[in-house]
Amino acid sequence: MFAPLYAQAFQFQDVVEKAKSKASAAYEPVPGIPDFMAGLSYDEYQSIRFDPSKSLWREGDSRFQVMLIPAGKFYTRPVSIHVVDSEGVHPLSFDKSLFNVDDEALRKRVPADLGYAGLKLTFPFDGPDVANQFLVFAGASYFRGVSKETSFGLSARGIAVDTGLPTGEEFPDFTEFWLERPAPDSDHVRVYALLDGPSLTGAYEFTVYPGEQTRVDVKARLFMREDIELLGLAPLTSMFYYGEHTPRPLGEWRPQVHDSDGLLIHDDATGEWLWRPLMNPDRLAASFHSVRRVGGFGLIQRDREFRHYEDLEARYERRPSAWVSAEGDWGKGNVVLVEIPTDDETNDNIVAFWSPGGEVSAGTSRDLNYSIQFGGPGVAPHPGGKVVNTFVGSGDRIGGGDQAGAYRILVDFAGGPLSELNAESPVVSKVTGGEGVEVLEHFVEWVAPENHWRLSILAKPAPDQILQLRGFLMVDDEVATETWSYSLPPGTGLRAEP
Incomplete structure (x- = not known):
């Protein structure tokens, strides 16, 4: 039986050292992919499909498996992926044969060294022979999670930098991943990630437990290259187009369209729970909710009635909620809600994050520990009305x-x-x-x-x-x-x- 010896092969501290070293040097973005791959139409990119029969760890009877995402279209910067097992750390080279492409002309044009854009983790929610996708890392520092009874909707992010400010937002990237191979009967899987951007670098450890509620335990250490005006920690991103308390756009037949309908905040110092219905404003709006000691916050899809959406394709009533639980005392600060105008449901126009009090200065570092629960609206342990x-x-x-x-x-x-x-x-x-x-x-x-x-x-x-x-x-x-x-x-x- 496979017996992992992870501690000897790779640890969180190894990512920390990489992030620290990068922060001491000038930022150098990862080279982009060829222009024609970035210029693919949506349908062309979607036609490049990973073959599930070639999933990573499939041969070892692991309940956890890994599907790979090709670079292209939205994903213009490839990432490096490594596997950590009992034999050490192994880079995962791009393999074009892992993908099926219907269009023969397009298949020939896909470069043999294209690179991966990210990865999808699977787990057998629906039976031992079914590989259900439950966590996806792809694009900048985004990752999306679901539980057994929910469908993909909102996203989490590793970091938010100057989100909602007139100066414009910065999008650091997860540039490198390390996948720790789990034992066949393990109930969790661990992923390490290196974050890099113009203003900061970061080391991340994600320990993931899929189930009725999928929990992601996050450990991070951040290193600031530059002063940051608005640092967003544990950010969540979602979509709110319209709902029960807003006008229905002209021509829309569906009663409501949103991935989340409210922001929930718990102040552990006062005991207060606060619910803020989301809006699709006429112009960008940012609200700062002062918290003495944050217990948690999240974007919640509280309305679970199909008849309130009537959308058989999107199934908005199945979209997950996400709840961030702070570990330790994060001090005074604000839960920031940014609401961005949108004319349709294809744009993630809602961002929520924790912003610490005080300056965020170049040359400083910050440790952060928290967990994210993906699941139904009960992910937040809220006892009140x-x-x-x-x-x-x-x-x-x-x-x-x-x-x-x-x-x-x-x-x-x-x-x-x-x-x-x-x-x-x-x-x-x-x-x-x-x-x-x-x-x-x-x-x-x-x-x-x-x-x-x-x-x-x-x-x-x-x-x-x-x-x-x-x-x-x-x-x-x-x-x-x-x-x-x-x-x-x-x-x-x-x-x-x-």
């Missing part, structure tokens, strides 16, 4: 109110302590408005058909001001729910005019 719906409309019409320039906002809460209450229970609401926002009224109602509680708010922002609101429910002087935090900028199509 949760927001299940947010509806927004004008506050000057029947059912909304009689206040010109105001909004009627309905927020539905369910679960946690609310599950033990009845329609006569003394549930009260607490609502505050941001600068220039007048909260005209708020009250709570029991919604019998749905067995949940509804917070109804009438609020009026000053002209050309962002409508910012926070609200939660209390029972017997105790907080019973997460805090709903909402930000509605002008130009969303929901703007009530005075």
Whole structure:
């Protein structure tokens, strides 16, 4: 039986030394692929398909196997891949015969030394003879994960640099990977990665446990080449086109289209859980949520009803949520949410990350440990009542109110302590408005058909001001729910005019 001796062959510290050495020298990007490969159409690139029968480790009866991704189209910088086993560290040279290409002319043109763009890890979720893809590393520092019952959607990233700033974002790359070969009966697999970019380098160790929830334990050490204005740690990237609280674009028949519907944050110091519904703004928006000691944050796909999407191809109700759990005390800082305008669902326009307090200066280093859970909305260990719906409309019409320039906002809460209450229970609401926002009224109602509680708010922002609101429910002087935090900028199509 295969008996790995990984510690003798390769360790995280080996990647750390590489990253440290690179950080002391000028940045040199990895040479790109030939122009014709970068210029392939989407269909041409997709026609270059890896042969699953040639997956790495397939011959050793390992439950974990590796499929390889060819460089081309979006992936213009090839990566180096190595295998770590009991015999040492072995580079994985590009092998054109691992791929099937339908077009004979294209097959001949694919260079024999093209290089790999990344890798896909597989695990037998659906039976011993099925290799289900569950984690993909490809493109810059992106990696995507799923659990047994979810389908690919949002992505995680190794790092975010100056995301959302007017100066423009920097995209460091994972340039080199080391795959530690697992024992046949192992419940986890380990991947090391080297990050390189103009402003920093980094060493990463990913220990991955696939299952009902797929957990990725991340260890990283970063080395700064340059001062960084906005460093984003443990970033998540997703898509929000429109949802229940936004207008449906003209011509769209589907009720909602999004990979995630909200940002969830846990402040471990105060105990507060905060839910922020996502928006597709008219112009780029960045919000900074101050946290004393971050327990975790994540982009969540809370709405799991097919009828709320009606898309048999995309199956948005199956898209995974991702929850980042901080290990140790990360100190004071902000969970940053960047929302970018998009005209369709093909753009990942949502980014969330942790930004530390204080300067990030050239010549410094930073250690980071955290885990990411991919799975259903239960990936976050949230004990309180949760927001299940947010509806927004004008506050000057029947059912909304009689206040010109105001909004009627309905927020539905369910679960946690609310599950033990009845329609006569003394549930009260607490609502505050941001600068220039007048909260005209708020009250709570029991919604019998749905067995949940509804917070109804009438609020009026000053002209050309962002409508910012926070609200939660209390029972017997105790907080019973997460805090709903909402930000509605002008130009969303929901703007009530005075």
